[in-house]
Amino acid sequence: MPLIPVSILTGFLGSGKTTLLRHLLRHPRMGRTAVIINEFGEIGLDHDLIETSSERFLQLTGGCLCCVVRGDLVETLLDLAARRAAGALGPFERVVIETSGLADPAPILQALIADRAVAANYRLDRVVATVDALLGADTLDRFVEARRQAALADRIVLTKTDIAPAPLDALAARLDSLNARAPRIAAVLGAIDPEGLFAGADGALAAVPQPAPASRFRAAMHSDAIASVALVRAAPVPAVALSLFLEALAENAGPDLLRMKGLVAVAESPERPAVIHGVQHVFERPVWLDRWPSADRRTRIVFIGRGIPRRWPERLLAAIEAEVAEELARLR
Amino acid sequence: MIGGVETEGISNGALRALLRDSLELWRVKGRVVPAAPAAGAEGAVPAACLRAADGTEVWIERLPPALRPLRWRVRWRPAGTAPGSPEERRGRSSPSIIGLMRNLREAVAPGQTSVRVRFGPAADAPG
Numbered sequence: 438m439p440l441i442p443v444s445i446l447t448g449f450l451g452s453g454k455t456t457l458l459r460h461l462l463r464h465p466r467m468g469r470t471a472v473i474i475n476e477f478g479e480i481g482l483d484h485d486l487i488e489t490s491s492e493r494f495l496q497l498t499g500g501c502l503c504c505v506v507r508g509d510l511v512e513t514l515l516d517l518a519a520r521r522a523a524g525a526l527g528p529f530e531r532v533v534i535e536t537s538g539l540a541d542p543a544p545i546l547q548a549l550i551a552d553r554a555v556a557a558n559y560r561l562d563r564v565v566a567t568v569d570a571l572l573g574a575d576t577l578d579r580f581v582e583a584r585r586q587a588a589l590a591d592r593i594v595l596t597k598t599d600i601a602p603a604p605l606d607a608l609a610a611r612l613d614s615l616n617a618r619a620p621r622i623a624a625v626l627g628a629i630d631p632e633g634l635f636a637g638a639d640g641a642l643a644a645v646p647q648p649a650p651a652s653r654f655r656a657a658m659h660s661d662a663i664a665s666v667a668l669v670r671a672a673p674v675p676a677v678a679l680s681l682f683l684e685a686l687a688e689n690a691g692p693d694l695l696r697m698k699g700l701v702a703v704a705e706s707p708e709r710p711a712v713i714h715g716v717q718h719v720f721e722r723p724v725w726l727d728r729w730p731s732a733d734r735r736t737r738i739v740f741i742g743r744g745i746p747r748r749w750p751e752r753l754l755a756a757i758e759a760e761v762a763e764e765l766a767r768l769r
Numbered sequence: 770m771i772g773g774v775e776t777e778g779i780s781n782g783a784l785r786a787l788l789r790d791s792l793e794l795w796r797v798k799g800r801v802v803p804a805a806p807a808a809g810a811e812g813a814v815p816a817a818c819l820r821a822a823d824g825t826e827v828w829i830e831r832l833p834p835a836l837r838p839l840r841w842r843v844r845w846r847p848a849g850t851a852p853g854s855p856e857e858r859r860g861r862s863s864p865s866i867i868g869l870m871r872n873l874r875e876a877v878a879p880g881q882t883s884v885r886v887r888f889g890p891a892a893d894a895p896g
Contacts, residue, residue, distance in 0.1 A: 551887055553889075685867045692881070718884040748790060750784070756779045760840070
């Protein structure tokens with residue numbers, strides 16, 4: 438049975454997550470979505486949208502399901518999967534987890550990656566972060582939670598663009614320093630086309646990063662120094678060097694490596710690249726694509742973290758590779 | 770060949786660049802400089818020197834092929850200690866650059882904790 442894609446909807450207090458979610462739940466393309474939230478009251482759904490309700494589940498017209506998390510998110514995900522398998526719930530095709538406004542998405546990502554039972558039922562699709570176009574630049578300056586949410590996002594939804602004074606240069610520059618690679622989409626009163634926002638058919642391809650555009654705002658301006666660093670190279674990487682590289686990343690950057698995503702050309706598998714993904718020290722096992730997604734066969738990895746020197750990943754990989762080559766030559 | 774030691778691994782210049790970046794990553798203030806060429810114990814060849822802001826001195830050496838699989842040795846003199854301490858005389862050897870970094874971090878940032886990688890459940894592999 439195919440794994441159910443899970444998307445995480447995050448964003449700071451008042452940034453418009455719930456407004457966005459409420460709008461999406463009415464959209465025909467979002468049918469058969471299970472949404473996990475903290476409280477029904479927070480989402481404020483109109484009664485005509487609710488088909489059936491129990492203490493923990495709201496079945497909505499159009500096929501969506503709202504589920505309240507009680508304590509443990511992993512337990513909630515497994516409960517959903519079990520009920521679905523037993524036919525006690527409708528056959529939802531995707532899950533959206535709405536985090537609280539001060540939440541750090543990293544532990545959720547780690548649970549999706551590392552928990553065996555969760556990984557048997559679900560796969561991580563993407564992280565979507567809402568950013569308030571009116572107050573976002575100031576919020577990002579003041580709150581580390583907001584910076585982490587934006588830095589970890591695969592998509593950024595700019596809300597309240599109708600009331601934010603144009604241009605949004607300060608906000609754009611701030612987002613460039615945190616996460617230049619995530620596409621930004623504007624939403625007004627939550628109105629947005631979910632196409633391309635949540636689970637797509639591209640599965641693991643959703644993780645393929647594109648090298649971020651060059652920006653003079655690469656260095657973060659705050660003490661937590663969250664920024665993204667890219668490694669792009671043409672030469673394939675031997676599999677053992679890749680494995681040692683991941684180990685060294687976790688060991689040395691660990692808590693400061695907020696997220697890492699990449700497409701790797703592996704020497705022993707020239708036609709099937711590996712997608713790698715990790716959150717701090719927790720890494721997914723590499724996922725092997727059937728083929729390259731484009732003519733670009735370079736390795737490209739994006740590291741989002743705190744205080745990671747721009748060339749450290751590249752230098753570390755080169756050092757490990759040189760040593761692996763030397764050892765293999767010695768053993769022949 | 771580096772300092773009389775046959776090697777095809779990382780050059781001294783690349784090693785120093787990696788170590789400088791690693792110090793920055795670990796938030797340890799210090800300088801990495803070329804080592805003075807001199808024969809070390811067991812034929813070890815100096816590769817780099819490091820002086821941490823707290824006064825700790827570190828010497829990084831390449832070990833000769835005869836000692837493979839060991840490749841690197843890190844010796845250090847903690848700040849405020851007299852020359853000839855056990856760490857300075859014997860140091861710690863390792864077979865890999867990863868081990869070298871581990872030993873170096875132990876020398877200059879003994880309070881920091883390394884984190885072991887944790888992998889999720891296995892996915893498919895190329896057939």
